[in-house]
Amino acid sequence: MPPSxxxxxxxxxxxxxxxxxxxxxxxxxxSGEDRTEDILALETDRDRLIEQIFANLSxxxxxxxxxxxxxxxxxDYVRTIFDDYTELHGDRLFADDPAMVGGIATLDHxxxxxxxxxxxxxxxxxxxxxxxxxxxxxxRKALRLMKLAEKFHRPVICFxxxxxxxxxxxxxxxxxxxxxxxxxMEMATLKTPVVVVVIGEGGSGGAIGIALGDRVLMxxxxxxxxxxxxGFAAIVWKDAAxxxxxxxxxxxxxxxxxxxxxxxxxxxxxLGGAHRNMxxxxxxxxxxxxxxxxxxxxxxxxxxxxxxxKKFRGMGAYSEKMI
Amino acid sequence: MTPAPWFGRRAKAARKTARxxxxxxxxxxxxxxxxxxxxxxxxxxxxxxxxxxxCGYHYIxxxxxxxxxxxxxxxxxxxxxxxxxxxVLEFDExxxxxxxxRAKTGMEEAIxxxxxxxxxxxxxxxxxxxxxxxxxxxxxxxxxxxxAMEFAIQNxxxxxxxxxxxxxxxxxxxxxxxxxxxxxxxxxxxHEAGIPYIVVLTDNSLAGVLASYGSLGDFTISxxxxxxxxxxxxxxxxxxxxxxxxNFRRAEFALQNGHIDRIVPRKDLKPTLIKLLAFCREQEDNxxxx
Numbered sequence: 001m002p003p004s005x006x007x008x009x010x011x012x013x014x015x016x017x018x019x020x021x022x023x024x025x026x027x028x029x030x031s032g033e034d035r036t037e038d039i040l041a042l043e044t045d046r047d048r049l050i051e052q053i054f055a056n057l058s059x060x061x062x063x064x065x066x067x068x069x070x071x072x073x074x075x076d077y078v079r080t081i082f083d084d085y086t087e088l089h090g091d092r093l094f095a096d097d098p099a100m101v102g103g104i105a106t107l108d109h110x111x112x113x114x115x116x117x118x119x120x121x122x123x124x125x126x127x128x129x130x131x132x133x134x135x136x137x138x139x140r141k142a143l144r145l146m147k148l149a150e151k152f153h154r155p156v157i158c159f160x161x162x163x164x165x166x167x168x169x170x171x172x173x174x175x176x177x178x179x180x181x182x183x184x185m186e187m188a189t190l191k192t193p194v195v196v197v198v199i200g201e202g203g204s205g206g207a208i209g210i211a212l213g214d215r216v217l218m219x220x221x222x223x224x225x226x227x228x229x230x231g232f233a234a235i236v237w238k239d240a241a242x243x244x245x246x247x248x249x250x251x252x253x254x255x256x257x258x259x260x261x262x263x264x265x266x267x268x269x270x271l272g273g274a275h276r277n278m279x280x281x282x283x284x285x286x287x288x289x290x291x292x293x294x295x296x297x298x299x300x301x302x303x304x305x306x307x308x309x310k311k312f313r314g315m316g317a318y319s320e321k322m323i
Numbered sequence: 324m325t326p327a328p329w330f331g332r333r334a335k336a337a338r339k340t341a342r343x344x345x346x347x348x349x350x351x352x353x354x355x356x357x358x359x360x361x362x363x364x365x366x367x368x369x370x371x372x373x374x375x376x377x378c379g380y381h382y383i384x385x386x387x388x389x390x391x392x393x394x395x396x397x398x399x400x401x402x403x404x405x406x407x408x409x410x411v412l413e414f415d416e417x418x419x420x421x422x423x424x425r426a427k428t429g430m431e432e433a434i435x436x437x438x439x440x441x442x443x444x445x446x447x448x449x450x451x452x453x454x455x456x457x458x459x460x461x462x463x464x465x466x467x468x469x470x471a472m473e474f475a476i477q478n479x480x481x482x483x484x485x486x487x488x489x490x491x492x493x494x495x496x497x498x499x500x501x502x503x504x505x506x507x508x509x510x511x512x513x514h515e516a517g518i519p520y521i522v523v524l525t526d527n528s529l530a531g532v533l534a535s536y537g538s539l540g541d542f543t544i545s546x547x548x549x550x551x552x553x554x555x556x557x558x559x560x561x562x563x564x565x566x567x568x569x570n571f572r573r574a575e576f577a578l579q580n581g582h583i584d585r586i587v588p589r590k591d592l593k594p595t596l597i598k599l600l601a602f603c604r605e606q607e608d609n610x611x612x613x
Contacts, residue, residue: 167554169566173580177530177553181538184507189515204491204500205534205553212504226500226531227493235493236416249414250496260411262497312508313469315501316462317411 006069010053010061014272017046050272059247059256063229065221066200067163070275072282073132074101074116074159077199080282081289082106085114091140094174099130099166100138100210102145107157107289113149115142115210116159119200132201133166136179139209143183146190155193155293158210163228165206180209187212188312189305193296195289197267198222198257214308215292216262218254219285220269224262225252262315265292356380358548372589381546381589383526385428386435386452389485393448393593394439401437403470406463408432412496420494424456432463433488436471438480442597447475451487453527459492460532465502468536469509476512481519481600486537490530503535510539519603521596524551524574524583542599543583545574546592551582 007015021042028035057065065071078085082105089096102115117134120126134142142158149156165176187194187210194213202211202224218224225232229246233239236246250256257263267288274281296304354363359378368375372392373382384392390399408431410417425431433455439448449471451458460468468484475482491499513520522540524533526549534553545551552572570576577583587595 165553167552169568169571172552172572172576175538175580175582177534178538178582180534180553181503181507181510181536184504184535185511185514185539188504188508188511205503205531208500208503209534212508224497226491226496232493249412250493251412252497257497260497262501309508309512312501312504315505316465316498317409317495318462318466319407319409321405321407 008061008064008068010057011272014046014050014053017042017049021046047271054272058244059223059251059253060229060244062221062253063223063243063247065273066223068273068275069121071200072274072278073121074118074161074199076278077159077282077285078105078114078116080279081286082112082114083108088145089141091137091144093137093140095135095137097130097135097138097141098128099132099162100134100142102142104154105157107286107293110290110293111154112293113145113154113156114159115145115156116199117162117206117210119161130166132162133164133206134162134209135166135171136174136176139165139176139179139183142210143179143186146187146194150190150192153192155195155297156190156213157289157293158194158196158213160196160198160202160207160211160224161200161222162203162206163201164203165209177205180205183209184212188309191301191305193293193299193304194308195292195296197285197289198224198254198263199285203228212308212312214296214304214311215264217265217267217288217292218257218263219267219274219281220254221273222254223247223252224254224257225250374589379547379588381526381548383453383487384589385454386430386450386485386487389450389452389525390435390437390439390448392589393483393596394441395443398440399437399448400439401435402474403436403467404431406432406466408461408463411462411498412494414494417494420456428452428455430455432467433458433460433492434464434467436467438474441483441593441600444600445478445480446600447471447478447480447482448485449482450485451532453487453489453525456492457527458486458488458532459490460488460502460506461492461495461499462502464492465505468506472506472509472513472518475518476516479518481521481603482513483521483523483596484536484540485523485525486528486532487525488529488532488537489527490532500531503531506536507539510536514539514541519600521599523592523596524549524577526550530554538582541603544585544587544592544595544599545577545583547574547586547588549574551577 085105087103101118105112105114117132118129119132120129146156196211196213196216198218200222204227229243230240232246233242254266268284270277270280356375358380361377434451436449438445449468520540522543524545528551574586578586
């Protein structure tokens with residue numbers, strides 16, 4: 001396998017420096033020579049380079065980062081963030097959907113319900129996880145778990161990472177549209193705190209089907225959009241190759257989400273993206289989750305629901321003309 | 324002169340020319356049915372509520388025509404007409420597109436909401452118009468739907484929503500997507516308040532509108548033959564959907580798989596709505612009647 005298959009174009013200079021540093025480390029380890037200063041200097045150079053590159057990323061670069069093959073997926077975060085996680089399966093109606101995972105978890109001392117979309121790392125797992133595209137049974141499983149959380153007064157944490165919902169024949173047969181709609185309706189009145197985090201790709205209806213919460217967070221290099229940039233380009237310009245422009249127009253980035261007033265907090269990622277330092281990325285995310293959950297647990301349920309309704313009630317743009 | 328060919332490429336070309344000459348008939352007199360190619364006299368077609376009298380193909384109805392076909396003698400009062408579209412992404416191609424659809428349809432936005440009378444009973448109606456920007460839902464559509472539902476709760480009236488939409492208006496970006504959450508949340512309020520909510524699917528009922536308030540009715544009825552599903556054809560093709568059954572994403576497919584209550588031909592739509600509304604009538608009304 002060529003070494004560059006999972007390195008993005010704009011990451012190449014960084015990867016070259018990484019390689020040099022690794023090479024020097026290997027050589028010094030062999031010869032016993034002390035070149036700590038050289039290494040440090042190179043590392044400083046590399047970090048400066050990363051900062052430079054990342055300061056100028058376009059919305060399309062961010063899209064590629066959000067889909068980065070090395071990017072941490074839902075269960076990678078789950079393993080680090082929660083002290084304990086017991087997965088629960090099935091929608092009790094049709095099947096278990098491996099593209100949507102969920103279960104009970106402990107966030108320090110707090111018992112929480114967790115649900116999220118899961119992508120696959122290698123070819124085999126990608127097939128198994130259906131590329132993170134959940135089917136109706138996935139959305140119904142998520143809802144079943146959220147209703148359990150409501151019953152036992154536990155907060156819900158949702159991780160969004162999906163290109164889109166599954167649209168194959170089976171998904172349509174089993175009512176994918178209805179499943180997504182139902183989830184949103186139920187989540188709007190779920191009597192327990194809900195925190196949503198877009199950790200990678202927030203793809204359209206597939207995302208919003210588990211993304212109606214009291215707080216909506218985005219990881220710094222995640223994207224959230226009504227349609228993939230390529231799809232936008234195909235509809236608007238009849239040219240799917242113009243995804244780059246589509247990403248720009250739709251403001252798919254976390255800054256875009258903030259600017260549009262639809263995202264409550266952007267969670268910082270380590271320098272160079274979450275995949276360069278998984279542990280730090282998870283620690284940042286955990287701190288944000290703890291903060292928001294603890295704040296929300298203080299709020300009486302009627303007030304919580306009222307605020308949640310008003311939050312989504314107020315989304316979207318229109319003006320009122322005088323007649 | 325060589326005789327006109329019956330077979331082969333040239334024959335195909337000749338048939339095409341013949342078809343085009345039909346298309347080129349003077350506007351406003353004749354229409355050709357896209358399903359069975361029957362040439363229909365426009366006056367007849369209108370009398371038949373834009374349904375082909377040969378094969379039963381249901382033409383897409385505009386919002387105004389739809390309202391006229393449902394309410395008693397034009398008894399309809401529009402609400403929230405003052406809500407105006409905003410170019411939320413500040414996308415420079417948005418305004419020209421909007422202007423184009425406005426010029427084409429004479430409408431300001433893709434939905435008309437208001438209160439109409441059906442069989443003497445006041446009902447809140449929301450009618451999407453597929454001719455306006457494929458009935459796509461953006462900020463104005465979402466807000467009008469939610470306000471209509473809130474009005475229904477305040478005034479204890481049933482709600483009927485007619486769906487005719489390609490989905491979310493993608494040029495409104497993430498705020499557009501949030502209309503799904505917003506309208507679904509409003510449906511939760513509607514159900515909490517015990518308000519009857521009927522969804523009527525018409526051609527096309529797709530994507531984000533179907534996957535939000537279009538799927539949350541107490542009753543869901545559908546016109547025959549229409550297209551309904553989470554994806555439009557173009558997107559499904561891109562996603563390489565395989566092993567597709569013949570009636571995939573048609574009304575009949577939705578009925579067969581249990582997503583809708585009934586398929587109702589256009590001429591039976593109003594009587595069916597009246598029956599459903601009668602079922603939902605408050606208890607005291609029944610006592611009055613008894």
